[in-house]
Amino acid sequence: MPFSYDPTFTPPFPRLPVIVTPIESGAQSAALSGLIDTGADATLIPQAQLQAIKAKEIYRARLRSHWGESRTVSVHLVDLQVAGHNLPGIEVIAEDLTEDVLLGRNVLNRLILLLDGPGASADVVTRRPGRR
Amino acid sequence: MLQNRTTVIEQVRRLAMPPSSADRLALIRAITSLETPKRERGANVSADGQTLDAEQETWFARPSAERKRYAGEYVAVHGGEVVDHDPDQRALYLRVLARYGHQPMLIVRADWNTTPEFTIHSPRLER
Numbered sequence: 001m002p003f004s005y006d007p008t009f010t011p012p013f014p015r016l017p018v019i020v021t022p023i024e025s026g027a028q029s030a031a032l033s034g035l036i037d038t039g040a041d042a043t044l045i046p047q048a049q050l051q052a053i054k055a056k057e058i059y060r061a062r063l064r065s066h067w068g069e070s071r072t073v074s075v076h077l078v079d080l081q082v083a084g085h086n087l088p089g090i091e092v093i094a095e096d097l098t099e100d101v102l103l104g105r106n107v108l109n110r111l112i113l114l115l116d117g118p119g120a121s122a123d124v125v126t127r128r129p130g131r132r
Numbered sequence: 133m134l135q136n137r138t139t140v141i142e143q144v145r146r147l148a149m150p151p152s153s154a155d156r157l158a159l160i161r162a163i164t165s166l167e168t169p170k171r172e173r174g175a176n177v178s179a180d181g182q183t184l185d186a187e188q189e190t191w192f193a194r195p196s197a198e199r200k201r202y203a204g205e206y207v208a209v210h211g212g213e214v215v216d217h218d219p220d221q222r223a224l225y226l227r228v229l230a231r232y233g234h235q236p237m238l239i240v241r242a243d244w245n246t247t248p249e250f251t252i253h254s255p256r257l258e259r
Contacts, residue, residue, distance in 0.1 A: 023222060023225055023226060037252075037254050038254075039253035039254030040253070040254060041250040041252070041253075042250040044252075056229075056237075057180060057184060058184075058225070058238065058240070059184060059239065060181070060184055060185055060188055061248045061249065061250055062247055062249040062250070063249075063250050063252065064250065064251045064252070065251070066252065066253050066255050067255075074181060074184075077221065077225050077239065088222055089220075089225070091221075102252070104250075104252075
């Protein structure tokens with residue numbers, strides 16, 4: 001099922017619905033809008049969302065921007081559901097400066113994505129287009 | 133009256149003049165000193181976060197040969213000791229959670245030599 005790009009960005013941003021679940025319990029986050037960001041090494045979830053579901057921190061890391069500024073962040077292990085696809089045991093970074101959910105390559109590289117720019121829709125497919 | 137007019141014109145002329153380099157620099161410094169300091173993590177790190185920081189520092193200070201015994205696996209470190217290890221991070225997480233509850237537990241790849249660094253390569257255009 002295709003999901004429309006987020007039109008509040010210019011140009012519009014491809015996005016997918018994301019649900020975050022702590023490994024050890026069934027508590028779930030609300031459905032979040034995850035921005036598809038192939039430039040991000042890691043996946044970022046707002047800290048408030050992770051605190052709300054009591055996701056446990058497992059280590060600290062440094063998060064660096066394209067131009068080199070970096071800061072210390074906490075990394076949590078959670079189960080993700082992205083566009084209905086279950087991804088167990090995913091490391092996510094708690095983001096305390098913005099409310100954006102960024103789906104980085106640690107998640108995107110597990111999925112086959114179809115980005116239809118002119119149609120402004122994104123989808124996760126189970127088979128590569130053009131292959132049988 | 134004429135003197136007043138001359139004074140006003142002189143004041144306007146000074147205001148309309150472009151600022152000197154020294155004035156521009158002083159202005160920039162004054163503006164930047166008004167900016168709110170950036171939020172830095174660390175000041176409000178939780179007790180669990182501080183424990184993890186200490187565990188992590190101790191772990192990476194260990195001799196490389198000692199850490200390499202667990203190459204290809206994740207290690208769970210508690211109180212400075214490796215309490216469990218497994219190539220499956222999620223299975224390890226569940227096992228140590230069952231044994232130690234919600235105590236802070238460091239779970240890292242044994243192959244790392246230092247705190248990992250992730251980069252966000254995607255700058256955004258502000259409009």
